[in-house]
Amino acid sequence: MARPHLAQTLTYSRTISSAIKNREQSAVQARDQDTSSQSLPIAATQPSIPPKTLPPSEKRPLSPTTSKKRDFVEIIDLTIDHDDFDPPEPIERKKSRSSSHSTETSIEARTQQPGIVTKASSKPILKLKNSRTKEKSPHPHLSNPGLSFRKSIPAVIVPPPQPSPQKRRCIFIENLSVLKNVSVVNTIDDTSPPLDFQFVTQNVLTDGVEQASEDFMTGCKCRKDNGRNIGCEYLSCECLDDLVNSHGNKQFPYSQAKFNTACLRDAFLSGRNHIYECNSRCNCESNCKNRVVQHGRKVGLEIFKTTNRGWGLRCTQNLKRGQFIDTYRGEIITHEEANRRGETRTMDQEIYLMGLDKWSEEDGGSKYVCDGMYLGGPTRFINHSCEFNCAIYTVSYNHADINVYDLAFFALEMIPAGTELTFNYVDDDNIDVITEEKADEMQRENGYRPTKCLCGSSRCRGYFFT
Numbered sequence: 001m002a003r004p005h006l007a008q009t010l011t012y013s014r015t016i017s018s019a020i021k022n023r024e025q026s027a028v029q030a031r032d033q034d035t036s037s038q039s040l041p042i043a044a045t046q047p048s049i050p051p052k053t054l055p056p057s058e059k060r061p062l063s064p065t066t067s068k069k070r071d072f073v074e075i076i077d078l079t080i081d082h083d084d085f086d087p088p089e090p091i092e093r094k095k096s097r098s099s100s101h102s103t104e105t106s107i108e109a110r111t112q113q114p115g116i117v118t119k120a121s122s123k124p125i126l127k128l129k130n131s132r133t134k135e136k137s138p139h140p141h142l143s144n145p146g147l148s149f150r151k152s153i154p155a156v157i158v159p160p161p162q163p164s165p166q167k168r169r170c171i172f173i174e175n176l177s178v179l180k181n182v183s184v185v186n187t188i189d190d191t192s193p194p195l196d197f198q199f200v201t202q203n204v205l206t207d208g209v210e211q212a213s214e215d216f217m218t219g220c221k222c223r224k225d226n227g228r229n230i231g232c233e234y235l236s237c238e239c240l241d242d243l244v245n246s247h248g249n250k251q252f253p254y255s256q257a258k259f260n261t262a263c264l265r266d267a268f269l270s271g272r273n274h275i276y277e278c279n280s281r282c283n284c285e286s287n288c289k290n291r292v293v294q295h296g297r298k299v300g301l302e303i304f305k306t307t308n309r310g311w312g313l314r315c316t317q318n319l320k321r322g323q324f325i326d327t328y329r330g331e332i333i334t335h336e337e338a339n340r341r342g343e344t345r346t347m348d349q350e351i352y353l354m355g356l357d358k359w360s361e362e363d364g365g366s367k368y369v370c371d372g373m374y375l376g377g378p379t380r381f382i383n384h385s386c387e388f389n390c391a392i393y394t395v396s397y398n399h400a401d402i403n404v405y406d407l408a409f410f411a412l413e414m415i416p417a418g419t420e421l422t423f424n425y426v427d428d429d430n431i432d433v434i435t436e437e438k439a440d441e442m443q444r445e446n447g448y449r450p451t452k453c454l455c456g457s458s459r460c461r462g463y464f465f466t
């Protein structure tokens with residue numbers, strides 16, 4: 001049976017965001033706050049970036065990354081050539097009915113090239129013939145007639161050569177060099193994180209994704225620094241209009257004046273209020289207390305290989321409760337594109353889709369999804385735990401866009417340096433433990449099985465993506 005990619009990927013994205021909304025509602029009651037988040041006239045500050053095509057990573061020139069911590073690799077030679085590649089494993093190919101020109105089974109390819117058939121085994125092989133020698137190409141209209149397929153029964157295809165583990169790590173560390181204060185460590189095996197992934201410092205908008213025009217952007221008219229170096233004023237700041245408690249008082253989401261030590265206040269931490277930060281049209285300056293996520297990550301992070309859950313992320317410094325960690329970044333794609341991608345992913349591939357559906361019900365359905373599979377930040381390596389120490393909050397800078405905004409990770413508790421960062425993929429406190437039998441039943445009924453949770457917590461619920 002084909003895997004229900006769509007169901008699983010969208011369950012993941014829906015689960016997180018709908019749980020954000022659920023928790024927001026319960027926190028409203030608990031914290032006696034007014035969460036009138038519906039009139040959200042927001043527009044995003046980040047510039048629209050055209051869709052990006054990744055260059056083949058093994059072709060990219062590498063540059064030294066001497067400042068980076070490299071526990072698991074010593075970069076000696078930064079030039080990649082074919083001698084550094086591991087010999088590829090031949091893959092057997094079945095007979096093709098379309099090739100009928102010749103019965104020859106020899107080969108004249110001199111070098112191994114990606115995806116090209118070679119004399120890799122003693123079995124009859126597909127012939128490659130150089131037309132510059134004797135034969136005319138049967139396809140003269142083709143721009144590159146130098147190689148022509150002659151027979152293919154049975155054939156052996158050599159897949160593209162894979163870089164050696166050491167080269168893979170070099171390539172990944174080069175990818176990582178666009179980020180400051182992030183390292184990679186693998187004390188488990190000689191694998192590297194995926195090479196079809198590239199780090200980005202902001203979201204990349206893809207085809208069909210639109211941000212609200214900056215014409216709709218509004219800023220507050222607070223006095224600069226309000227005379228006390230704290231930025232905006234409680235009473236007049238328009239950016240705080242939607243952040244009032246039951247007494248009608250506006251409240252800053254963050255507790256500290258300095259953005260690099262700012263912490264999300266308890267009322268926001270335990271709820272899921274949307275956070276509106278001041279923006280480029282505001283009268284306040286960059287040290288305003290209401291600007292934290294927009295300044296980006298300030299904490300040190302380390303991507304590390306776990307023993308049982310692929311790669312994970314940990315902090316390299318102590319984190320305070322409420323401290324901003326980093327945003328979840330990736331390609332902002334439409335739901336149609338998310339569905340298309342879901343269909344092409346295999347069962348064993350990890351899922352990196354996060355729904356941007358904070359206001360889906362009011363808006364008649366969320367428009368976009370953030371996919372961290374190919375482009376993203378270090379937070380795409382954060383694993384699930386049933387006893388999590390981080391959570392995601394939604395953050396906007398401008399008030400006219402309910403479709404494109406940031407997903408920001410904050411520490412839910414004091415987290416000592418070296419601790420793995422985790423969040424709740426399911427994010428619903430009421431969810432039951434899923435037993436093996438229940439997972440079987442879900443598989444029978446829905447056609448897919450939830451993922452077995454390996455978080456190791458005594459409070460583990462057994463499975464996630466439910």
Ligand SMILES: C[S@@+](CC[C@H](N)C(=O)[O-])C[C@H]1O[C@@H](n2cnc3c(N)ncnc32)[C@H](O)[C@@H]1O
Nearest residue numbers: 309310311350351380381382383384453454455
């Ligand atoms: C967003 S990725 C997290 C990073 C991932 N570990 C990696 O190596 O790229 C989500 C995937 O990580 C794995 N994962 C995360 N948390 C897990 C857990 N508690 N138990 C088992 N697998 C987990 C699952 O394969 C899941 O699809």
